[in-house]
Amino acid sequence: MRLTHLPLTTLKEVPADAEIISHQLMLRAGLVRRLSSGLFTWMPLGLRVLRKVERIVREEMDRAGALEILMPAVQPAELWQETGRWDVYGDLLLRIRDRHDRDYCFAPTAEEVVTEVARRELRSYRQLPVNYYQINTKFRDEIRPRFGVMRAREFVMKDAYSFHLDQASLEATYDAMAEAYSRIFTRLGLRFRKVDAHGGEIGGSRSQEFHVLAESGEDRIAWCEGDSFAANVEMAPAAPPAIPRPAGTQALTRVPTPGVRSIDDVTAFLKVGASQCLKTLVVEGSDGGLVALLLRGDHELNPLKAERAPGVARPLKLASPERVLAATGAPVGAIGPVNLPLPMVADHSALVLADFVCGANAADAHLTGVNWERDLPLPRAADLRNVETGDPSPGGGGALTIARGIEVGHIFQLGDKYSQSMHAVVLDQDGKERVMTMGCYGIGVSRIVGAAIEQNHDGNGILWPEPMSPFDVILIEINPKKSDPVTAAAGALYKDLQAAGFDVLFDDRDARPGVKFADADLVGIPHRLVVGERGVREGKAEYRHRTSGNEEQVGLTDVLDFLRARRELPRQG
RNA sequence: CGGGGUGUAGCUCAGCUUGGUAGAGCGCUUGCUUCGGGAGCAAGAGGUCGCAGGUUCGAAUCCUGUCACCCCGACCA
Numbered sequence: 001m002r003l004t005h006l007p008l009t010t011l012k013e014v015p016a017d018a019e020i021i022s023h024q025l026m027l028r029a030g031l032v033r034r035l036s037s038g039l040f041t042w043m044p045l046g047l048r049v050l051r052k053v054e055r056i057v058r059e060e061m062d063r064a065g066a067l068e069i070l071m072p073a074v075q076p077a078e079l080w081q082e083t084g085r086w087d088v089y090g091d092l093l094l095r096i097r098d099r100h101d102r103d104y105c106f107a108p109t110a111e112e113v114v115t116e117v118a119r120r121e122l123r124s125y126r127q128l129p130v131n132y133y134q135i136n137t138k139f140r141d142e143i144r145p146r147f148g149v150m151r152a153r154e155f156v157m158k159d160a161y162s163f164h165l166d167q168a169s170l171e172a173t174y175d176a177m178a179e180a181y182s183r184i185f186t187r188l189g190l191r192f193r194k195v196d197a198h199g200g201e202i203g204g205s206r207s208q209e210f211h212v213l214a215e216s217g218e219d220r221i222a223w224c225e226g227d228s229f230a231a232n233v234e235m236a237p238a239a240p241p242a243i244p245r246p247a248g249t250q251a252l253t254r255v256p257t258p259g260v261r262s263i264d265d266v267t268a269f270l271k272v273g274a275s276q277c278l279k280t281l282v283v284e285g286s287d288g289g290l291v292a293l294l295l296r297g298d299h300e301l302n303p304l305k306a307e308r309a310p311g312v313a314r315p316l317k318l319a320s321p322e323r324v325l326a327a328t329g330a331p332v333g334a335i336g337p338v339n340l341p342l343p344m345v346a347d348h349s350a351l352v353l354a355d356f357v358c359g360a361n362a363a364d365a366h367l368t369g370v371n372w373e374r375d376l377p378l379p380r381a382a383d384l385r386n387v388e389t390g391d392p393s394p395g396g397g398g399a400l401t402i403a404r405g406i407e408v409g410h411i412f413q414l415g416d417k418y419s420q421s422m423h424a425v426v427l428d429q430d431g432k433e434r435v436m437t438m439g440c441y442g443i444g445v446s447r448i449v450g451a452a453i454e455q456n457h458d459g460n461g462i463l464w465p466e467p468m469s470p471f472d473v474i475l476i477e478i479n480p481k482k483s484d485p486v487t488a489a490a491g492a493l494y495k496d497l498q499a500a501g502f503d504v505l506f507d508d509r510d511a512r513p514g515v516k517f518a519d520a521d522l523v524g525i526p527h528r529l530v531v532g533e534r535g536v537r538e539g540k541a542e543y544r545h546r547t548s549g550n551e552e553q554v555g556l557t558d559v560l561d562f563l564r565a566r567r568e569l570p571r572q573g
Numbered sequence: 574c575g576g577g578g579u580g581u582a583g584c585u586c587a588g589c590u591u592g593g594u595a596g597a598g599c600g601c602u603u604g605c606u607u608c609g610g611g612a613g614c615a616a617g618a619g620g621u622c623g624c625a626g627g628u629u630c631g632a633a634u635c636c637u638g639u640c641a642c643c644c645c646g647a648c649c650a
Contacts, residue, residue, distance in 0.1 A: 012599065012611065013585045017643055037642070092649070143574090143648065198650080407650095460610095479608055514610040521610090532609060542609090 001471070002494075003507045006044060010519050020216050022453035023148030025462050029523045031449075031470075038145030038153030045523065046449070048470035050156065053448050054135050056187050056467065057158050064180035066131040066160050071113045073137055077103035079112040083421045094141045106139040111418045111440065114161040118436065119424035125165045128426065128436070129173055133160035135445060147216075150406065150450040158443040163419070163436045165428060170437050174206065174413055177441045181210050181409050184443070189465025190452055193405060195221045196231040198304060206413040210443075211405025214454035221405045222387050227397025234304050236387040237394050240348035250355040250369030257366045261333030263297040266357060266366060274298035278350055278358040278370070280335040282324045282342065284313040290327050294337055294346035296353065299385040309345045309382045334359040337376055338367060344379035351381055406451040407444070414438040456547075462524025463547045466567065471505040473497060473563060474525040476516045478532035480508065489556060490531040493541065500560045521546065527563060529554075 011028040018024040026032050031046030042050055058068065074096065080086035086093075086105075094106040107113070114132055122130060138157045145153050160177065164170040178194065185192040190212050197209040209232060211221050223230035260269045267274050277297030283306065285291040291311045295301060303316045321332045327342060328335060336358035337344055351372060360367045372378050389402045416435045418424070425433040449468070456463040466472070475497065477490035490508070497504045505525060507516045513532075520528055530542040540553045543562065554562045 009583085009600085010611095011584060016579090016585070019644085090649080144644095146643090482608075512608055512610090512612065514608090514612080517610045519611085530609080534609080 001505050003505065003509050006505075008045065008519070008523075010522055018148065020147050020150070020454065021457055022150065022216075022450040025453055025457060025522070025524075026148055026450065029462060032149060034148075038142060038151075040149055040152055040154075045470045049449050049464070049468050050446060052468045052470075053188065053445055054156075054158075057184055057443055057445060058135065060180045060184045060187070061133050061158070061160065063183075064131075064176045066133045066162075066180075068134065069117070069132050070134050070136060071107070071110050071117070073107050073139075074104050075107050075110075075113055077105065079116055079422075080105060083112055083418055085112070092140050092142070094139050107136075108138055108140040109442075110134070110136075110159055111161065111414075111438075112422070115418045115422045115424050115438070118161075118163050118419075119422060122163060122424075122426050122436070125426050125428045125434070129162055129164045129169045131160055131162040131173055131177075131439075133158060133441075148450055149446045150454075152446065155444065156446040158445055160441040162439040162441070163424070164438070165426065165434060165436065167437060170413055170439050174411060174439050174441075177411050177439070178208060181411065181441075181443070185210060185212070185408070187467055188448065188452070189467050190448075191455060192408070193221055193223055193230055193403075195223065195405075196235050197410065198232065198235050205415060208411050209405075209407050210409030210411075212408050212448070212451040212455055213403055214406050214451060215404055216454050217404035217406040219405050219407055220386075220402055222391075222400045222402045224393030224395055224397045224400050227393055227395030229393045229395035229397065229400075233386050233402065234302060236400070238348070238383050238385055238387045239392050239394060240381070240383075241352045242392075243352065245352040245372065246354045248354045248369070248371030248374060250371075252370055252375050253368045254360055255366055255368055256364060258364045260364070260366065261331075266297070270357060270366070270368065272357055272368075276353070276356055278337065278353060278356045280337060280340070280359060282319040282327075282332070282335060284317045284319055285311050285343070286313045287311065290319050290323060290342050292335065292337065292340055292342045292344045293384055294344055294350045294379065295385055296347065296349050297357075299347065299349065299388075301384060302386045305382070305384050309384060310380060311343050311345070328361055330359065330361040331363050334361065334363050334365065336361055336367060336370075337379065338370060339376070345382050345384065346379045347384040348381050349385065351378060406447070406454060408448050408451055409441075409443045411441045412439060414440050457524075460518070461522035464524045464526060466526050469524065469526055471503045471525050472567075473502050473527045473529060474505045474507060474520045474523070476507045476513075476520060476528065476530045478513050478516075478530060481510055483533045483536070485536045486531055486533050489536045489541075493529065493531060493556060493559060496560060497563075500564075502563065527566065529559065531556075 009030050014024050015027045018027055030043055032040040032042055035041055077086055093108060096104040135158045137154060139154050142153050145151055162173045192210055192212050194208055194210050197207045220233040222233050222236040257269055260266055263274050263277055263279055266277055274297035279295050279297050281293045281301055282290050293306060306312055307314045307316045324332050340361060354371055355369050357366055357368050358370055387400055391400045393400050416437050419436045419438055424436050426436060428434045452468060453462050456465060475494055477486055480487045494504060494506045524546060526546050528544045535542055539556050541556055541559060543554045544551045
């Protein structure tokens with residue numbers, strides 16, 4: 001592709017409403033343009049990237065035995081009413097009405113439609129298992145679209161749905177999908193982790209997420225290098241401390257703490273570490289009352305774990321300050337477990353504190369030197385907190401590492417939630433109807449593009465992993481109008497590269513070199529070839545690798561072999 | 574849905590307080606000079622100042638309404 005035939009508009013300035021780097025770079029490099037909130041047009045360069053991702057996804061799905069289909073993006077309400085999700089899905093579902101006043105929605109997902117397909121097509125257990133997939137546009141009417149294509153309302157998703165006679169077959173396909181996903185993200189050249197995940201309301205027994213590792217990720221994931229443990233932090237169990245509680249040495253003392261509310265206030269005012277404090281969070285209870293949750297001061301409450309604690313209401317809801325005051329006589333921030341008239345559940349690590357600091361259940365006062373069993377009885381223990389870096393792995397292989405991730409894939413064992421309510425059955429060996437059991441497997445195709453940039457960029461622009469770069473090579477001619485030999489050499493090289501099967505972007509614009517270099521860096525094509533007068537005189541082109549910055553002179557006749565040798569192999573693991 | 578903010582040229586923004594009929598930088602067009610990391614000079618094109626009312630001799634500016642977008646939170650997973 002010649003740049004004189006591709007109206008590429010790059011931006012020097014950062015668009016005002018782009019918050020994160022991938023969004024900024026995608027706009028600056030001309031990959032996408034925003035049409036409206038959460039809606040993007042994929043421009044030529046961006047679409048090439050999207051297509052490369054799709055191709056790899058498609059190849060690996062096919063290899064894993066999945067069958068590609070294409071389902072309507074607009075779906076009738078009747079199907080959604082069959083499973084009850086028409087009412088449950090809420091405002092995330094974009095509802096549409098046609099000229100006959102019939103209700104439809106724009107698909108946010110396709111369990112209903114694919115189950116309808118399966119119950120019509122599949123009659124016999126002999127046909128199973130079947131794994132249908134599609135790559136299609138989805139729409140979710142997000143409350144707050146943000147981060148460009150990473151949380152858009154309209155997006156491209158690969159969604160697959162498998163149908164089985166029994167759990168063993170489901171597990172086999174689930175494992176095959178997990179393997180296919182690992183291959184996909186490996187081939188894309190991304191650093192990623194597969195982690196145990198929370199299935200959420202979608203139901204089912206087992207679920208794992210695939211995360212691209214990036215600082216800007218919205219999720220936190222924990223894993224251990226020494227064993228196979230890996231989980232979303234929201235799902236990672238924290239082991240009870242191995243060491244016993246030390247003996248108390250201090251006397252229980254009530255100290256005035258005017259204006260002190262938060263743990264930060266306490267540590268600053270009393271000059272103690274947060275890990276020496278105990279914090280008390282009051283939440284709504286399942287019986288309409290309140291429940292106090294006790295955590296070490298430096299620990300973070302895990303909402304999913306808290307919801308499973310005895311007596312805690314679902315969904316988890318912090319009690320209002322008024323309710324807390326009414327129930328305890330003390331304001332939020334001064335609550336502590338000593339003589340607290342509420343049921344209490346303590347995190348394991350809070351129970352090995354000694355001589356700790358906590359609220360005194362009175363405004364502007366705290367207690368120091370508090371000790372379990374001397375000053376107050378031990379409450380019920382539970383795992384309530386988020387794991388932290390350095391916590392022991394549940395797998396026993398050593399310490400946990402925690403990093404941020406962007407969720408780009410999610411696989412579920414669904415069970416019969418949809419097949420049951422939609423009566424998707426086949427006849428088994430005995431001629432008896434059996435409800436099929438299902439799995440579903442999603443990949444955020446358009447999100448991958450943003451995630452890849454989050455993970456791979458520098459101060460000058462994008463650093464595409466080779467497999468998803470819009471072009472393999474960018475060829476720049478320097479001052480072509482001034483030098484016929486340069487024009488001739490660059491033109492010939494362009495033809496040769498194309499003939500050799502390289503995707504080449506040829507910057508043949510009549511622009512200054514600096515402009516071309518800056519655009520090349522911004523767009524992020526991995527291999528750059530420069531043909532200029534001083535090189536051509538010696539029969540050479542200048543090669544530069546975008547990511548490493550390494551430069552070399554290459555003979556014009558050696559370029560093809562040189563580049564072939566430099567194509568990256570897929571990253572391992 | 575609650576709170577905050579912004580709508581002025583393709584992009585980033587100034588002008589608004591104190592009304593007098595619209596600007597800068599980048600980008601775009603043309604010419605000349607330049608030319609190996611986002612050139613210089615000159616001349617241009619481009620805006621019903623989000624939209625609709627109102628006040629006023631006169632509104633980008635003041636008032637009312639409305640729409641769109643952004644941020645924080647809640648919600649969702």
